[in-house]
Amino acid sequence: MAQSIEPNIADLANGWLKSYKLAYKLEQESLNSEIDKALDDYYSKNGGIGGNRPDAKLLLQDKNLDYYPILIEYKGYKGKLEKLDANKQVENKTAKNEPHLKNINSFAVNGAVHYANALLHHTSYTDIIAIGMTGYKDENSGKIRHEIGVYFVSKNNYGIGQKVGDFSDFSFLKKENFDAFIEKVKMLNLPQEELDRLKEQREKEIDASLVKLNNDIYQNEKGLGENDRVYLVAASIIATIGIPNQVPSLDKSELKSQEFIGGRDGDILINRITAFLNKKELPQDKKELIIRTLSNTLLTENINKVENGESQLKRVFTKIVDDLGIYYKIGLTTDFTGKLFNEMYGWLGFSQDKLNDVVLTPSYVATLLVKLARVNKDSYVWDFATGSAGLLVAAMNEMLNDAKNTITSPEQLSQKEIKIKAEQLLGLELLSSVYMLAILNMILMGDGSSNILNKDSLSDFDGKYGFGKTEETFPADAFVLNPPYSASGNGMNFVERALNMMNKGYAAIIIQNSAGSGKAKEYNKRILEKHTLIASIKMPIDLFIGKSSVQTNVYVFKVNEKHHKDEMVKFIDFSNDGYTRTNRKKASNNLKDSDRAKERYEEVVNLVRFGKSKLNIFTCKEYYEGTINPKNGADWNQTAPIDTKPTLADFKKTVSDYLAWEVSNILKGRGDLGK
Template sequence: MKDWNLEDNVNDWVKSEFARIKQNNYTVESAMSDFLKDAIQKGVILKRLALEEAGETEKGKSWKPDFHLEIFADRKIPVLIENKLGINKLSATNGDKIKNDIKSVKNFAVNGAIHYAQCAIMSKKYTEAIAIGIAGNNANNVTIKVYYVFGATDETYKLIDTYTSLDFLESKKSFAEFYKAATLTEDEKHKILIDSQAKLQEYAKKLNKLMNNHAITAPQRVLYVSGMLLAMQDIADIKNGLTPDDLRGINLDNQRDGDTIVTQIENYLKLKEIPLDKLNLMMASFKEINKDTDRDKKTDLDPIIGKLLPDLASVNKQIFTYIYENIFLSIDSMSGHLDIMGEMYSEFLKYALGDGKEIGIVLTPPYVTKMMTQILEVDENSKVMDLATGSAGFLISSMEMMIEYAEKKYGKNTTKAIDKIKEIKKNQLLGVELNAEMFTLASTNMILRGDGSSNIRKGSSFNEPADLYREFNADKLLLNPPFSFKENGMPFILFGLENMKIGGKAAIIIQDSAGNGRGVESCKAILAKNQLLASIKMPIDLFIPMAGVQTSIYVIEHTGKSHDYKKQVKFIDFRNDGYKRTKRSLIELDNSMQRYNDIVEIYKNGVTADVSPTLWNLKQTIVMSVISKNGNDWNFDHYQKIDTKPTIKDFKKTIGDYLAWEVSNLLRQKNEDKSFVAALEKERIAELKLCFSAPNLKNYILTGEEKRVFEMFEKGEVKFEEFEIQKLFDVSPSKAYKMNDRNILIENGKTPYVSNQSQNNGYIGWSNLEPLNPSNVITLSDTWQSERTIFYQPTEFIGKSHLQVLKAYDKNFQKFELFFAISSFRKAILELNYDYGTKFNRDKIKITKIQLPAINNEIDFALMRALISAIQKLVIKDIVLFANKKIDSPR
């Protein structure tokens, strides 16, 4: 078959395909409706691609796709088709991303189609579109790629690779089937949420540095962002939102860049019909933007701005431009549950002098707020209240969930759905926030979502008029109260439950200590008129780096009557959510997206939940138990059954770690022996024999008694009993010199200097000062790292702060017996999960129970000594065998 030589040949082929499927409602180029044309043109301008620079001028073409259909889903899901001659012109990619530079958009079918779709979405006239790229050499060699586009960034389009023809455009029914396959799964939505959060944090980090470079204080930074984002919004049909080109650096009163921004914000809020008292409060915050006229003077461009501006510009314009290009243009592409202002605020605090902890502000991650709305089964008819609103993260997640249900029920963009969404935004969300800065963030967040912040109130939840709550009549309550408040914030949920309808449900994420005794007064009051349904233990590092606290989610139903103490409460262990959090990033380790979907299912159905057995052991994850009237037993830890008996593996680790440290210590002592060092450098592993004085394996044959004890232990025939640490050991802080480390440490000292670190047997160096603490003791940290900091100290030493010393009362506790106790101690506290916020202090160390071999409360020291001796021989034997194998084999 003869190859095509014109792009019109591809267009003719597409027309023939439309004829084949009997679809006559398509349009070409200039026949596009004014609505779609305006949307694409506005999007082009927003993306800063000038028509004369990027458009096709040949053959009378302008910046329009080759074909378009506007007949599906009441014209709210446009289908945009771009054709190119030649299979090699189908798409240009960078990895798995579709390139979006001008050249690629202009010359490749898929790139152009996705660009048109994203421009339409960026105009805010559409929320989704279908992009189709078609390229071919002849009628027998044509390739079609179909994408579902739901935003304007690299992360917001999805290849629907099961569709390789245009048949799905045959009818509204066939398109509806396609749409089901195209829309996002829960896992995809979760991934977009996490990706959006990561990208926003990246932008926020650079923006934070930019503002820091220009001496904008931490409290001002978040107000700059929220205010400038509002200034970028269109003011109804009266005036377009500001763009960087509107800031001209004019040095005249009321015309400076800051003045222009503040005036736009005020006009926008007035037309939004924000109540006057609220408007005045917000404007008082936003006037920080034009407070310093020096920031309106033209100056050199900061390197962070790069090529976004051509020449000199005011500080306000530079910041505005960065926000416009990197945040404003991406807002509609970010996951709906993302608390944009909260994420910015959190990032700014990481680099500020204050971190929000002083006032208890720790913002809940968006994937957790989403999970909590799902647990409460928020739907389109819910009335959701948050009495410690913060930056409105819970209200944002609730609103997204409510809209999703409305669109499922009535259909996307139908009149009923549109009316219901207006009702949701206007009358079904209530937030109260005392902190002025957070109130402004929450209001901005909701305005950016189209809510108008109509029901975000500034004030104390406890002092608002009773009529407010009675008229709102909430049936859902979501909370993350300030943990610096009394009882960790439990009075907030008590007050909220008292002011919601009977049958309503509440979920609060709060420090564990609130349900473990610190919030006992409120807990008892809650149990008087409500039912505790569930307690979900959350990851220990959930709020890192903002705070190191242990938290749980309590789910409560407002019944109006006392908790039924015969009914079991569901205690769920969600400490492993598949993520690891660091100061810099959120790292997925193990099926985190699936785990967040599963936890809702586990909450609903308990041990019968349909979840993967490879991810969950439901018998260990869920404990069903009744609670007491005491109000101090609301946490999973209270009911968790832990086997704290040490295992052979535990003993081997304790001994192996100690022997490894002994080797390094021996090498240090021999560091002046040049022949030894030379031999070590030649073959380090070979010197293990020298280190352990172990020329023959026969030294490691177990005695009869050692073998008997070892076999008894393996068969589970050893009887254990529990002993409190304080009954066995004196627990005291280590004795230390009141001196700086530099005055204590010396390179070739003889006295160990021991700290609370988790490596090198706790040693941080050496000193020639007199030791202050005895030998043959156990040391450990009194912070959250405790199980990794328990060490045996064979010699006298100098201590450091946060180090506790355990000295045995019974002289039978020598080296091997203490190795046994250390292994048991580590096992006992490994599952307790103390953190920096709830430290493993001396009082908690004292009451910790460890298991030791004993009969009638008499410790069997001989058994402990024989078992540890046997295990040490086995460990050394393994090392020597490994060394021999390593020596005998070539490198």
Template structure:
């Protein structure tokens, strides 16, 4: 049957529902009969559109744990609108394509805060035999906050509660995915913060004022909701700021008034309201900032005409940060990231005031190591921007929802209790206090027990009443003895058996904090010491840090060993601009928790030498033998293989340095290329990857890394790493794949596409490109295609738009052709020129080095 109208696709969906025994207006609803609660949730998109309107998907279901919305379009070419693999969200794409519309509605539902997850289904087709169906798990309101479920090709998962729950469990984000989203979100936020900092600088907002503008404006964008959940008024949107010059209608005044209404409605104590508002008045005190001026370049595409300084900043924050908050991983310390970026410009590296904020993936790791759960009472006595409390709160809420379900009465009651009674923060710096309170409010309050004051002077009754079971700390490292008195003070005020963790300069454990350390050991137990990466706080501060973990109110038993863990290789390399994934970091951050708990018996996923990174050893009462290197076995005999590796690593580095630094004779190289071009008169044509290759996943042994990599041999294991040609190790297993192919990892993108010349062992998430053309090709052609492929996908993929087989197949690369056919001869000649040039420089290096 050929479809003539969109209604025919609707009929097809209804028939599917009928076959699944789903009843109209009971189990599912049509566009004209959306349930009131879902209808209200769909108004979430009114944040950016006319507030009286809301989207209407073709079908919706609310009978399972999260809503499902379905959008249909006539014509299989109306499934999705993309630009270089990125799904488009312009008005034309949203209204004209099924995927774009479904995701727009689903992210809008999340934006309403009535649901935190949605399943979006897009269906397009020309006939019963030509139906295309895409399914997405949507976890936020941002334009990239969804996961494509490429294995789901039907509506069968809607049949009953069991089928949906099974589908849901496989759809939700894995811990690895959450970690990657956290890192990607942090990188995006840092980029926005840098551009916002530039905008504010150009608009003459002082460095001290900038972060207050961000936190205050974010609060003003929130709807005003009273403590009973009743909405009093909408949050501000850019169109509300009109540049009116009366004292009561100025843009800055509107923003501050909205903040005041918001804080009042939340029933935040009056003294805290006044303290926060005293900081936010900075936004409204200069009337000139509310006068219309020419647009800065950072907002030129976001605003149609001249706008005030206040509106330009507000609009940038609204479009790039506020609308993406739900899409960012929950553990992300939004205000902390902003503060860190602005701090670079205001105070260099921050050493003057000793403020270096903990990365969100570290706060999450530390909270997880201490087994934070729904019943924990979590305390941070150097709260900063509340990064530790944010991570702890998110873990606690996850635990509640896993036990009681999402949106149940029990879970709502317990989550409210967590936010009101189970988090305690103390912060002396007034600006940081405001940031911490704002950060927690943005996550549904949680600010009730963030106190402004001196940790050591806060009345003991506060700590006695709270009864902390968990203590998380990153104290100011400019404080006495590197800040160790904070952990000593906190441990003294915890419940017996409570757990505390501090990340601190590890000089504190090797002699700089002897007095405090000795006093700690008299009353409390040092359980573990974890050596952290040297570049962890780059570019803010280049200090070596360790995490020390304690049990409260049990004097240290020197006859029991302490766990010492070397986590300097966390899988990342940190540059001035970004984190670089070099060795499976998401797996390593999952593994480190297992290693802490199980030691050398841990069932790890990444490649570890557990014998060298995990040690159990005794400490003395000196207070200066708390670091990993003090306990590493230095008497171990050095083997010949160790020398070989050192020399090999150095030579590879030195050769790479020479090849990069030595001069290239560009003129000579260009002449050679021109000769080649004269020999082959080529045109350049586009080919999709699936025109050239079949993409198939590699086979693998299904072993844990511990078992897979325990042997040594000469067969490479190609994994998800982006270094060493994708090779993690060499083993003595039989190869699972033939060589002379291209591999790529579907968990990364352009940095993990490689040519594999030899047979190898496959690994999960590694895809192989097998040529379709008859002609035999080798290294030179494959290297050319690898380069073109990397260029085509560079910077395009993330967890919202996965680098999977389907997306890879559609990528287009440009290749040289003669008479409409690929000129392999030209490709081989071109690569040979480059190889000869590199080899020539290498020969010169070796000749000079080996004299």
């Protein structure tokens, strides 16, 4: 094998940096303590912990005074610049979602992108430039031939990395060229489909990391109840998010595992969380509730007891930050705590019935409900059984996307985004452990947590804002819900209450389908006296696989318009939604798009809104329009009538089948005769 010429490549490239008068640092040198520590804490290229050392590194500032870490990795072989996967992405993960150590080790760009992810995971930097360079000696001329790969790694591209362009040297880093280079970087917008694909990929990684974390805590950390685990994760995340220039992110080295009151690891965590909540300007009573709830776990004697120089709290905090840090740092707009919550609940020894009550809506179903309720940037959305706030997160994402697509002034857009988060979402959740998750989820999503209320939506809620405009009624015009099915009428009591507090708009709920066939008859009749049932959608039986096996339907309503007996209701059989689900503990992915799932979800939304002209994948077997009797209340789950009258084609097929059977019998007989 040819000898590596890495020293020559390093010499050439570092010579350029020197000639541009840039303050670069070599492998062993320190850039700044935050970056050094992140590289040391991240798993190494060989799979162990720490010891990540880029060959060269810089910290450059653009004209807006934003800092960009530049991480450079050199190799000295032909063809060792980058290893991409089938989607032309830097391939740093295996099919099992584990680090692809061989690629990270062998290819210059893959190594540099790996270092950049260490910074996303463990520092406050969100935009990083990763550079790989390799080369070889030309056999004929003896000259060095080199190639350079320049990638932008940021929280906006989920840390995957995007190629910036083709470069033959490092002069784009020169002071006079750097602003233009950064402008180019900012124009690197991934198309929406690509972002969706990357988001999906990252979500699978989150699932794998959550399972690993939970297994670890469950097996190795004794004495922690399920609520303790939930609160520990919530507390660790809030303490490490930090607020730029105001509340620094808590680093694991700050937990000193002391045993005196005030200096325990639990005290340090609570102090940081308090500072965070103070800056977030949450209402006082909400702030006190969060701190009180978390203190009950964080300040217990056992968790702060020091053994071998370390408290259990520090150990668990370290695991959480190391396993999950990157996912909440890069601000995934996913129901992160929903996944967390489902994973935690998977470990509980609840009976099946109890479990059914805390089953969370998968994120793609949450998005379906939001679209069916016609949510846009001007909607006011509420949810009367919030759970981990997955439905509100989906609504918030839909509203923010609509705002981005329709508002062209950056100033107006930023005002609108603040308004959406602060004023246009409201959720109610009675269970305090679940309520904590809802708040955490909304804080992670950019803080729409102000109007998530720890109240009973049936008896304790008057329709007013919980914070800010507490004297004003929340002007809800979109309602989304996945109720606890053990509630009265399978949860139709929540629907009746919410719809009757609204003046206009639409509602989409997912509920056990017996609610539409008799279990909630009285509620349904009362609902139809004031509101219209637009659609009834039968969902796949295995939608909540592993959590419960109830048949669910989605019902869509138009608010404040009495149901007329001649009103056409759209009945859709969505049993085949295009996804294949499995429930294997060790599977890397229990949800596979096996038959145009995304297109099917889109078609259902269009069918409900525009009718049968939108039939494409589905046929009249799955889509049927019919009437219901508003005074019945148990006829909401209809299917397309099957035509039993035989046609001429049926007759011909029967005759040909019979003749084929006759002929095969005769031939068989002949065979027997010859024996």
